Amino acid sequence: MNVSVALCTYNGEEYIEEQIESILDQTYDISEVVVFDDSSTDSTISKINKYANKYPQLFEVHTNDENVGVEENFARCIKHCKGDAIAISDQDDIWHEEKIEREVEALTREEVSLVFHNSTIVTSSLEQKGDLWSTVQQRVPKNGNQRHLITALTKYNFVQGCTILFDESLKRYLESIPSQWEYDYYIAVVAALTGGLHAIDDELLLYRQHEQQAIGSPEENSLERVRKWTQNSLARNRQSYHEKESRKWKNVLDAIDRIDSPSPDKNKIIEMKCDFERQRSEVYDPDVGIRQRIKTVVDCWNEKGYQRYTDAPSLHSIKDLFASFLVSVYSNLK
Structure with a gap:
């Protein structure tokens, strides 16, 4: 199996050499390292070019004329990979030699x-x-039940981008990565719907935490989550959030359907997720009567939407029920 490495960079001069050295030190021969630099303003690209000059048959280096952001940069990089399998690489980690x-x-x-x-x-x-798996709040499912994995993904993303290796058959679904998705989340959902996921419960990478990185580990505690929810829940932006979530999941299903439809069982999981998010948007809609808002929460609970699609069913249902009253108070005050 020929393996391509999709390495995306942006102002990563401090750690990029350690990352590349760990790629070169793999016990499995890498076929190519495709680099897309997103208009770095430091010495990142010059350091990469040193390796490209030393290993011209291995490295393929591209630089964007302007900064396009993480998701678009990875979409471009993946598109240029020619291997049977593609490994995602950040610019600041260190791979275990057997990764x-x-x-x-x-x-x-x-x-x-x-x-x-x-x-x-x-x-x-x-x-x-x-x-990472012990540190993050959300548990990483490790069993092979693909329906269970897809349902878990509708609650939160448990697939860390820099740990991914995927079959090249997924490339046809990744010509573009929608802006409302994080690239690793999108790739994980597409894979779950079309071919399946498998988790390796071994630490095969040193995941470096520092101030400059784009995304860190999700260590936010419950109190912080409640505080943010309180700040946002009494306005239409919470209603808009759930509407966008419904469209977001419908869009990924439509994108896959245009190429190759998933199984009806997998489709149903996502369709029910879309309906659940649409129903939750009504809870935060000031134009909907309070009785209807309360009924919506009760219906979502009875239909097991909270249990199936949230990581804390009781907490989310109570928050929505509480919001049913607060939205009315807020609307009257306005």
Whole structure:
């Protein structure tokens, strides 16, 4: 199996060489490293070009004329990869030397379209802070039941981008990555709907935490989540949020359907997610009567929407029920 590495960079001069060295040190031979730099203003590209000049048959380097953002940059990079499988790489991590070998083995053995693994969280100076799957709030499902994995993905993303290896057959679904999606979340959902996922419960990467990185580990506690919800719940932006969530999931299903429809069972999971988010938007709509808003919450609970599509069913249903009253008060005050 020929493996391409999709490496996206932006002002990563401090750690890019360690990342590349760990790619070169893999026990499984890499076929190509495709680099897309998003208009860095530091020495990132010059450091990459040193490796490209040393290994001209291995590196393919592109630079964007202007900054296009993480999602578009990864879409461009993936499009140029020619391998049988594609590994996603950030610019500031360090790969375990057996990372790709272990992932290729799992991808072949499990007959899925995407595998991912746990990682070790480290500081900028590589001081270890524990593993990612134990640190993040949301539990990472490890069983092979694909329906369970898809349902879990509708609640939250548990697939870390820099740990992904996926089959090249997914490329046809990734010509573009919608702006409302994070690239790794989108890839994970597409893979779950079309070919399946497999989790490797081993730490095969040092995941560096520092101030400059685009996305860190989600360590936000429950109190912080409630505080943010309180700030946003008494305005139409909460209604808009759930409407956008409904459209977001419908859009990914439509994008896949245009190429190759998933199984009816998988379709149904996403369609029910869309309906659930649309119903929740009514709870925050001041133009809907309070009785209807309360009925919507009760109906969503009875239909097991909260249980199926939220990570804390009781908390979310109580918040929505409470919001049913607060929206009325807020509307009257206005």
